[in-house]
Amino acid sequence: MTTRRALLGAATVGMVLATASRGWSATEPAVVFDALGEMRTVYTPALLDQILATGTRAIGVTITDPKVEAAKSLAQTHADLDVYDRYYDAHPTYFIRAKAAADVDRAAAERKIAVFYNLQNSTPVEADFAAIAALRERGVASIQLTYNDLNRSGAGCFVEADPGLTPFGHDLIARLEQDRVLLDLSHAGMTTMAGAIAASKRPPIISHTACKALWNHRRNTTDENLRATAQKGGLVGMTQIRTFLTSAKTDNRHFYFDHIDHAVKVAGIDHVCIGSDRDHRVIPDTEEELRILLQEEGSQIKPDDWPLYLQGMNGPRRMDVVRDDLRKRGYSQAQIDKLMGTNVRRLYRDVVG
Numbered sequence: 001m002t003t004r005r006a007l008l009g010a011a012t013v014g015m016v017l018a019t020a021s022r023g024w025s026a027t028e029p030a031v032v033f034d035a036l037g038e039m040r041t042v043y044t045p046a047l048l049d050q051i052l053a054t055g056t057r058a059i060g061v062t063i064t065d066p067k068v069e070a071a072k073s074l075a076q077t078h079a080d081l082d083v084y085d086r087y088y089d090a091h092p093t094y095f096i097r098a099k100a101a102a103d104v105d106r107a108a109a110e111r112k113i114a115v116f117y118n119l120q121n122s123t124p125v126e127a128d129f130a131a132i133a134a135l136r137e138r139g140v141a142s143i144q145l146t147y148n149d150l151n152r153s154g155a156g157c158f159v160e161a162d163p164g165l166t167p168f169g170h171d172l173i174a175r176l177e178q179d180r181v182l183l184d185l186s187h188a189g190m191t192t193m194a195g196a197i198a199a200s201k202r203p204p205i206i207s208h209t210a211c212k213a214l215w216n217h218r219r220n221t222t223d224e225n226l227r228a229t230a231q232k233g234g235l236v237g238m239t240q241i242r243t244f245l246t247s248a249k250t251d252n253r254h255f256y257f258d259h260i261d262h263a264v265k266v267a268g269i270d271h272v273c274i275g276s277d278r279d280h281r282v283i284p285d286t287e288e289e290l291r292i293l294l295q296e297e298g299s300q301i302k303p304d305d306w307p308l309y310l311q312g313m314n315g316p317r318r319m320d321v322v323r324d325d326l327r328k329r330g331y332s333q334a335q336i337d338k339l340m341g342t343n344v345r346r347l348y349r350d351v352v353g
Contacts, residue, residue, distance in 0.1 A: 029055035030337045031108050032319050033344040035237040035275035036060045036207035041087045048094050050316035051280050058104040058114040066121035066147040074124040081138050097139050101349035116141040126152050129175045141352045142182035154192030157218045165195030177202045182351045193225050202351050203233035208275035210244040211262045217244050223266050230271035235347050236263050237275020243305045253310045257325055269335050273343045282315040
């Protein structure tokens with residue numbers, strides 16, 4: 001759900017972050033690595049301190065609206081990278097612009113957040129594969145093959161007749177792997193996804209999805225593709241977007257953990273992670289907030305989709321809720337650590353370097 005609004009507001013935050021009191025606790029939870037989330041440039045020092053207090057030390061952040069016209073998408077990506085780079089570089093006491101798995105370890109040691117950049121569409125690199133290496137050098141560690149619609153590589157999940165992975169898509173996957181960029185298959189149609197998993201030589205990720213066997217949403221993934229991803233050594237990230245999990249608007253948090261349980265049963269504990277796709281702020285349940293969302297997402301979201309968040313997971317401490325509820329579900333500490341961070345850390349080590 002990352003949108004252009006995520007890029008706004010860096011100037012208003014300014015250098016306040018650099019001078020803010022940290023107020024750190026001596027006791028820290030295990031490292032959280034959110035495979036795909038949000039880290040907006042409007043976050044205040046108080047909010048960032050709460051995020052840090054949950055153990056969050058790494059996150060994949062989408063940098064450009066995946067709906068931007070293909071011909072303009074590379075230029076827009078570089079412009080957006082400039083905005084994010086300036087913001088993170090201006091606040092070195094909070095952030096590390098990450099390029100390798102070792103940066104996660106450094107963030108954990110220094111109590112900062114390692115930020116990896118993600119593209120949710122491959123359109124910025126369609127015209128010239130050389131752009132992949134250039135973006136990789138700027139910190140783009142993962143690229144999604146498709147968004148919701150057709151592109152040169154295959155079909156997104158909104159496409160009724162999915163033609164599967166194209167020859168161009170095969171070539172793109174090979175080049176991503178050559179340049180050590182993680183292949184993300186979120187938003188793909190199931191036939192395109194299956195073909196991409198089969199074509200991959202390095203482990204892929206479906207960074208933010210849920211289980212189609214539990215909730216037949218077009219953004220969710222079949223057991224066959226969950227299993228195939230695991231067999232390639234890859235990861236499946238469980239999103240915290242309510243509409244992918246359930247239609248229930250109240251008393252709904254347990255559905256999230258049902259999806260995690262199912263993914264673990266199908267793919268195995270070593271192949272599931274958290275890919276929240278969520279803001280860290282407390283989002284008010286207001287008509288104004290819904291109006292903004294509808295304006296940003298257009299036909300991709302309906303008024304009945306509101307609210308997007310699960311009860312008890314609307315705010316900066318939601319990763320604490322995930323940790324506590326996993327424990328209540330009977331997961332051991334070692335299993336919780338895998339789901340919340342070490343699995344993604346391993347994948348980045350093996351694929352990104």
